[in-house]
Amino acid sequence: MKLKPACKPFVLLLCLLTLSACVAGSNPDYGSKVAQEQAKIAQWSDLDGAQSITIIGDLIQSDELDSLVEKGLAANPGLAQTLLTLKIRQAEYRQTQGARLPEMSAGFSALNEEDQEGVYTGTATVSWELDLWRKVADSSKAASKDVAEQQMLYQSARDTLAAEIMTGWLKLTSAKKNIAIEQERIDVLEKTENYTRQRYRSGLGTLEDLDSARSAVASARATLEEYKETLAQQQRALATLLGNPGADISMAEEYTHVIVPLADLPQQTLQRRPDLKAAFLAIESAGLNADVAYKDLLPSISLEASLEDIASTPGSALFTSSVWSLLGQLTAPLFQGGQLKAQARIADLETAQAFETYRETLYTAVQEIEDAMGLERSLGKQQTHIEIALAAAADTLVQYQKSYRQGLSDMLDLLTVQTQTFDLTIQLNTLKYERLANRITLGLALGIGAK
Known part of the structure; x- marks a missing residue:
């Protein structure tokens, strides 16, 4: 049968539509799969004294720290690189927009x-x-998803940097307190050494006791030097985060209170995390690129x-x-050695890969939240036990000092109790720092970010 000339355009259009259906991609509904993965997350229990906050800076009420965070966000070179990457993605998006004209x-x-x-x-x-098949439109939309993904990665980098600056600031206080504790240990040990020397000169003590006292003082002085260098390194590390190696950073003498952040429902909490948003946008971008690859056929x-x-x-x-x-x-395209079909298959696999990356990011996020919440409870209990142990050790130290002066106990027993007391003091200081720093980690894990 011979077609009429007027029917030929319609036949051609029908053939093109048939071709479109034949090469359509077969990607699953990743949006539904993401929802299914999120539905697996169980509700976590609240922490005692938790408060709702909107930005991570609200965890610590300190104008000085707020100023440091602001300076770091403005001058950190790593964050600046992430911002430049975002600007590159924005320029690439404008480039794809031009292809539609x-x-x-x-x-x-x-x-x-x-x-x-x-x-x-x-x-x-x-x-x-x-743009008969909306190939150019899909390519442009994929580029817009890339821009949005990079925006989320930039926000994630800002949040992480703010948390690192806050933690670094607390670490300076911890290091300074360690130095003060070790200096106090040295003062006590020097007094013990002087008293032991007097006893030795009076014929009441032994040379072994004097050597033990001297050894304890020298060991404590070595530890003090280690703590001083640790403080200097932490100051340099924080200055590097601020993007100003020569920054003069003042340190707080005592720890500033850090609020325990409130954990919302899992779905609400996870929706705040920029890394999860970026991972989901990567799935959408990969899916659109897969559509473009099929439309190239x-x-x-x-x-x-x-x-x-x-x-x-x-x-x-x-x-x-x-x-x-x-x-x-x-x-x-009639024959290109299967290159276009292979490219379409690769695009499908890259979309599936992006989904698996999302799953990994999701599970990591949940683990970070649960680990930080569990650590908050554990550190609280550890701190209570160490405080009890330290109080008992302090009482024991007073008794041993009296006994030693009265000649009822020997030098090694006294040094053992002194060492135990100051070691517990250092341990308590470390626990306090770790507990406060963990609250910042928890806030970051809950998706609470910087301004």
Whole structure:
């Protein structure tokens, strides 16, 4: 049967639609799969004294710390690199937006020969590829998802940097208190050494006792030097985070209270985390790129209109007897050795890979929250036990000091009790720091970020 000429365009359109259906991707509904993964998360129990906050800076009420965080967010080189990456993604998105518009070009040439008038030729061309399958639109949308993903990664980097600065500031206080505790240990040990020397000169003590006292003092002085260097290194590390190696950072003498952040419902909490948002946007971007890869298998239609004029003067070119031409072109990939199909398959696998990355990020986020909440409870109990142990050790130390002066106990027993007392003091200081720092970690895990 012979088709009528009027029916041919409709037949062609039907064939194109059939081709479109044949090459459509078969990606699963990753949005539903993400919802299913989130539904697996069980509700976590609240912590005692937890409070609701909106930004991570609210965990610690300190104008000085707020100023440090602000300086770090403005000058940290690592964060600046992440911001530049975001700007690159934004420029790439604008580039894909331009692909949706017609292209226009113009040309002008002149030919002068001896004994002949000059010939001037002007041309103008407008070309446009019809986005019949929304391939260009999908590509542009994928680029917009890349921009949104990078924005979330930038926010995640800001949040992490703010938390690191806050933790580093607390660490300075911890290091300074360790130095003070160790100096107090040295003072006590020196008094013990002097008293032991007097006993030795009086014939009441032994040389072994004096050597033990001297050894304890020297060991404590070595530890003090270690603590001083640790403090200096932590100051340099914090200055590096601030993007100013020569920064003069003042330290608090005592720990500043850190609020225990309140954990919302799992779904609400996880929706705040920028790394999870970025992982989900990566799935959407990969899915759109997969659609584009499949649409590369389809025919494309392009239009080109051109204008040409030849004149004897430059001003007359394109403005006298111009000649227009219009060209419509239909192209379709017939054989490329399976490259396009392979590329489409790769795009499908990359989408599946992005989903698995999301799952990994989700499980890591849940683990971070549960670990931080569990550690808050554990550190609280440890701190209580160490405080009890320290109080008992302090009482024991007083008794041993009296007994030693009365000659009822020996030097080794006294040094053992002194060492135990100050070791417990250092341990308690470490626990206090770890507990406060963990609250910052918990806030970050709950998706509470910087301004």
